[in-house]
Amino acid sequence: MNRSDRLRAILQALLVTFLWSTSWVLIKKSIHDLPPLIFAGLRYALAALILMPALWKHRTVVRRLSRQQWFSLVLLGLVFYTLTQGGQFMTLKYLDAIPFSLILNFSAPVVAVLSIFLLKETPSLLQWGGILVFLLGVAVYFFPLSLSNSSVLGFILAGFTVLANAGASLLGRAINRLRNIPSGVVTALSMSIGASVLLGIGITIEPFPLISPQNWLVIIWLAAVNTALAFALWNKSLQVLSAVESSVINNTMLIQITLLAWLFLGESLDLKAVIGLLLAAVGVFLANYKPQQPVKFRKI
Numbered sequence: 262m263n264r265s266d267r268l269r270a271i272l273q274a275l276l277v278t279f280l281w282s283t284s285w286v287l288i289k290k291s292i293h294d295l296p297p298l299i300f301a302g303l304r305y306a307l308a309a310l311i312l313m314p315a316l317w318k319h320r321t322v323v324r325r326l327s328r329q330q331w332f333s334l335v336l337l338g339l340v341f342y343t344l345t346q347g348g349q350f351m352t353l354k355y356l357d358a359i360p361f362s363l364i365l366n367f368s369a370p371v372v373a374v375l376s377i378f379l380l381k382e383t384p385s386l387l388q389w390g391g392i393l394v395f396l397l398g399v400a401v402y403f404f405p406l407s408l409s410n411s412s413v414l415g416f417i418l419a420g421f422t423v424l425a426n427a428g429a430s431l432l433g434r435a436i437n438r439l440r441n442i443p444s445g446v447v448t449a450l451s452m453s454i455g456a457s458v459l460l461g462i463g464i465t466i467e468p469f470p471l472i473s474p475q476n477w478l479v480i481i482w483l484a485a486v487n488t489a490l491a492f493a494l495w496n497k498s499l500q501v502l503s504a505v506e507s508s509v510i511n512n513t514m515l516i517q518i519t520l521l522a523w524l525f526l527g528e529s530l531d532l533k534a535v536i537g538l539l540l541a542a543v544g545v546f547l548a549n550y551k552p553q554q555p556v557k558f559r560k561i
Contacts, residue, residue: 270501274510277495280487282517285358286525287487288350291479296467297350300480302460305342307484309453312492315445322446333436334450341429342455343462348422356415358522359530362515363402363541364419369548370395371427379431384548391547398544402537444496512546 292300316323326334352361370392376382384392436447472480499507519538522528 266501270498271506271510273494274498274502274507275513277491277498278510278514279517280491282514282521284483284487285353285362285518286521287479287483288353289358289522289526291476292350292354294476295470295472296463297354298347298459298463299467299469300463301346301350302456302463303480304483304488305346305452305456306460307480308488309449309456311485311489312445312449312452315443315449319443319446322443323450326442330442333432334442334447335454337429337432337436337447338451338453338455339458340425340432340455342452343459344425345422345429346455347459347462348418348425352415352418352422354415356412356419357528358526359519359528359534359538360403361415361419362518362522363399363538364416365423365426366395366515366541366545367399367423368426368430369545371423372430373548375427375431376434380435388548391544393544395541395544395548398537398540398542400537401540402534404533448492448496509546512542515542515545 288300349365373384373388373392376384433447436442437444502510515538519530523530
């Protein structure tokens with residue numbers, strides 16, 4: 262592996278995290294025009310259609326999937342797309358992007374604790390230290406806490422999304438560490454299943470909106486670029502980057518989302534908030550620091 266390959270992989274991974282970070286701005290800009298579940302369902306259903314060639318390429322593998330493997334993929338689709346992404350879109354309707362991005366990183370300590378019991382993976386002392394630093398950053402950011410009716414609902418939805426995202430991370434890790442299903446198949450099948458259910462629920466309980474051309478452009482961009490293309494680039498970068506390198510790049514999203522929300526959504530930041538976010542970002546990195554294990558699964 263030469264330096265140009267490594268540099269290309271780093272740039273690809275940074276581009277992916279930037280695209281995923283811009284998703285928050287695009288969603289927040291459009292969420293009051295589109296019902297959140299229909300919005301999320303359309304995004305991931307369209308992305309799943311774009312990813313269908315991956316299934317055709319691995320059609321032999323798909324035909325040979327066992328009943329247990331199908332059950333795992335269906336469960337992953339329901340948790341990661343139906344629950345997590347549906348929860349994310351609904352939360353962004355009631356909560357600003359910066360505090361929600363910070364809260365969503367609670368997934369790291371939740372996963373670290375649950376991994377002890379479910380995956381028999383014990384966090385290191387460094388990881389426990391990272392969790393404490395992250396919690397300190399959260400405390401600094403939110404102190405003193407003031408709540409409105411809409412933010413209370415937003416925090417409840419954010420808590421639900423954190424738990425769903427943690428469950429999806431554990432499921433994804435459990436499936437991918439076996440390395441018996443290609444990542445493209447895992448992504449395409451789980452996304453197809455989860456997005457179909459999500460869109461079906463949205464159409465059932467939400468009034469279908471009159472979608473403007475501008476909102477269709479947002480949906481198509483999120484599906485084609487920020488989802489389908491981003492997944493392909495991220496998986497390709499993982500072939501070159503180490504677990505630590507990809508984890509560091511992945512964890513820059515908290516800072517990227519913060520800057521984008523400040524620039525394009527007008528969300529305020531004072532010195533206390535900046536200090537809290539920086540502490541939280543350092544804590545998230547340390548909590549995810551696993552040099553012996555490749556990074557196999559990540560939320561968008």
